[in-house]
Amino acid sequence: MNNRLAIFSLSLLLIACNGSSGSTVTPTTPINTSEPIDTNIVQPDKEIYIGQSTELILLAPDEKISDIQWQQTSGEPLTFYADTSKAIGFTPLVAGDYSFTVSYKNENAQPQQLSYQFSVAQNQALLTARLGHAVIEGNGVSLISYPVTTDNGITIDPASLNWRQTEGPAVTYTDNDTQGKVAVFFDAPAVDKDTLLQFTVSGEANGESYSDNIAILVENSDIPVASSNDSPFSDRKAKVFLYNASSPAGQTLIDCVYSNKASYDNSCTLSQTPLIAHISESPTIDDIMDRVIVSHQWMGDQFKQFLQSYDNQHHDFKNLLRATTAIVISYDIRPSFYHPYTGAIYLDPSDLWETPEQRDTINQAPDYRAAFGSELQFEMPWRYVKNNEYANYYAPISYRLSRSLSSALYDMASLLYHELAHANDFFPSTSWHSISKTKSLLKIVNERFYQQQIQSDNLQQVYPLDPLYPDDANELTQLAQVRFHGETASEQQQAYTPDDIANMFKTEGAPQFYSYSSTREDYAILFDGFMMQVRYNVLRDVAVSDQAYQQIFWGQRGRIGESWIKPRVEFVSSRILPELTLVSDYVNALAPPQALDISKDWSGSLVIEQPNEIKPNTLAEHLLKQSKPQDPRLVPQDGIDRHQQNRRFIYK
Structure with missing residues (x-):
């Protein structure tokens, strides 16, 4: 979730052929495939x-x-x-x-x-x-x-x-x-x-x-690619397989959730692809892994290791995964998303690799949304921080670095909290026993929409982010369609200054600008930021800046602590994860947000100095920094807007 997605450094690593000789390799002789070729x-x-x-x-x-x-x-x-x-x-x-x-x-x-x-x-x-x-x-x-x-x-x-x-x-x-x-x-x-x-x-x-x-x-593939009006997938999907070859889910799961065979006309039922909750309401890691589909075995191995290492205390992710039919991890998924018509989450493996060889297998195509809204005068960057430091760092692909899975913990955890909030929005625990398993997922989702049973719609009724929506939309909702969905900016929108945007946003009920991209995103963002703060003491910064991030016009750390946002956080979190029984206590304990220093640029505003704090350049601070070595090749990572443009659903 971010307006800036680091993709490649221009200093990317270039190794290769004919090192010291200076000669050029002659291409191989072309193969004439019009004549029969022996294998x-x-x-x-x-x-x-x-x-x-x-x-x-x-x-x-x-x-x-x-x-x-x-x-x-x-x-x-x-x-x-x-x-x-x-x-x-x-x-x-x-x-x-x-x-x-x-x-x-x-x-x-x-x-x-x-x-x-x-x-x-x-x-x-x-x-x-x-x-x-x-x-x-x-x-x-x-x-x-x-x-x-x-x-x-x-x-x-x-x-x-x-x-x-x-x-x-x-x-x-x-x-x-x-x-x-x-x-x-x-x-x-x-x-x-x-x-x-x-x-x-x-x-x-x-x-x-x-x-x-x-x-x-x-x-070659004998399966045609359908249009977005006929299928959840309007582009070619990679060849994938069940992580556990002996999984009882079988090929049916793949055909239903990640194949160009999938269509709205033959949308699968929950008897064909049940929710994990229908298999077990206390799923084990093995239960989860039976529902994992991958393009490469290492992706499933890493996902399993993540659950084993980081979901053994509160069991948040196993509990949240109950609302899904499958977890798909494939080299061609970028960015991650959830699709209610399949009931599956789709994970970009970029948060799971540990070796450069694993990373090599991931498609590095840039996020096509990077240029959306370039005609606007403002940016609204955000980031996760912990102890006045970036929580996440990006390893430029040029260096071919290895890393531990723990170094991607906050990236992966925030991703899962976000995507699984979407799944539990459409299929909350209160619905698991009443949902018909004979109806298609398409029909179930559409019925739930028209009967106002999708939780994010209920949030807008009780604590609306945009009271005018959907009959009309306020300025921030309209601007979000430009920034995140590629709509053309009007002259008025292009004329808005960062100060204008800051004055619009700072009294609103959204933790960040991306909340306005859809009611579904508003719901998920309230939850993921809250869980990162509760479980990891990782807070979210949000600001309004110029396009070059050189001047901040307004900014906050821990915005979900605003008194008018807390009720929205509690509404969402109590419904997404009922096992979080102390949610009211957690919400009440959220500290008020801290202001970012607007005299500094975005990167310079990272450190918020507290009253009576020992000033910089002291021996104590020097020793503290020495105790936290940081590879200088790593790049601080701002937030990433993870979703694909076509995740705005048309309910029929």
Whole structure:
């Protein structure tokens, strides 16, 4: 939830091929897929160097194969994921010989096995592209390369980077100009059988040219992509699988909640995809994991580890998950969202990775909403803070850092509190025993809407954020449609100064500007900020600033402590999580908000000095800062507005 989403640093890491020689790798010979091709293993790189990402692809355009399993059989152990896919990518860090086998079943269900060997030369790669993989036609693809400086000071000039497609049906890049881009994005083209796309990224260092090849395998799908009026998914969904292969949920769960087979005409019933509460009102982690769907096994492993490590005291997340049918974690989900017509939450795995190899598997496409509202004169940044420090930090992808799951605790916890607030808004605990399991989720949700049984609608009746809504809308609600949903700003809206916005907002009942994007968001934001403060002593800052964040015109820390906002917080929290029996005590104990120092810019306002506090530059403060080492490569992370534009539902 944020008007600023850090995506890539222009100093992204660029490793690669032909390190010290300065020569250029010759692209592989194009494969003519119009003639029958025997199933074989393809590697686009003819020469491979230390630190160079490469991929192996099981190419079977004329044969339907299944039960794929890759295995490394010799060489320094490599880290790779998607080992049941037709393509795996990895980065050798040691020179030497490597070998792999891949087993699979052919279209006659007969077991088959292929072997492949390659060597990694001693040279250090200077340029590399990540990460080759298999994708279904129409699914989003991101290719990325990173500038890096070698031990002898050689660095690719980022401005010299250029991407060029060398094989396969032409793709349309999101940005047609690929010159100087560290990353390119496109949707995989339509194909009638497995088809290779190959690309070369090139760059210059000290007058020498370097390049690297990368391949994407595009798989055909017999399932068409429906329009947003006919299906919960109007874009191509990735190939996913049940985290627990033996889960009783079976393929039905996938077809209902994350497949292009899903449609409003055949919306699943709760007998097909029950709420977790219908399985158990005291679910275990194993119960939860039976409802998890992933694109990569590591994503489910990390989610399970998160629950085991951070949900063993209050059991908030297990309790909140009862209102969902499934948890989907896939490389192509960005940003996270909840969908009532499937009853599932959809999680961006960016809060779960621990290694750069795991992070490599995540699509890095930027949030398309970043430019919404750029014609407005103001911003309303927000962030989570703890003890006068940022609670969340972003690790620039260029550095290929590892991290512990604990370092993403506040990110993941706030995400879950938010998304699961949505789930419990539509399916609160008071409804679990009365909901018909024979009706489709579409029909159930629509009935609940028209019967005014959705909790966020009740909030607007009792404690309205915008009393004019939905027949009319106040200025902040209208401005939120510009900022978060891409509506065109009027001349009056463009004329509003930050002071105007501050005077509008500071007496309102919203914790932050995003609350005005919809009644559903208002409900969830009240809850997630409250739970972060109650469980972790993490508070939320919100401010009104200029577009450059150089001047603050108004700001607060812990805004939910305002006397007129507290009743709204209690209304929401008591309904979302009835196990929070002391909710009234918690709400009453919320301290009044603290003002941010408007003489400083947004980042400078982080530290709020208390009366009688020891001033900066003392020995005590110096020792305190020394006791909290912070990797200087990490970037303080402002709040993120996580939702997709099409989550405004049309009730029929």
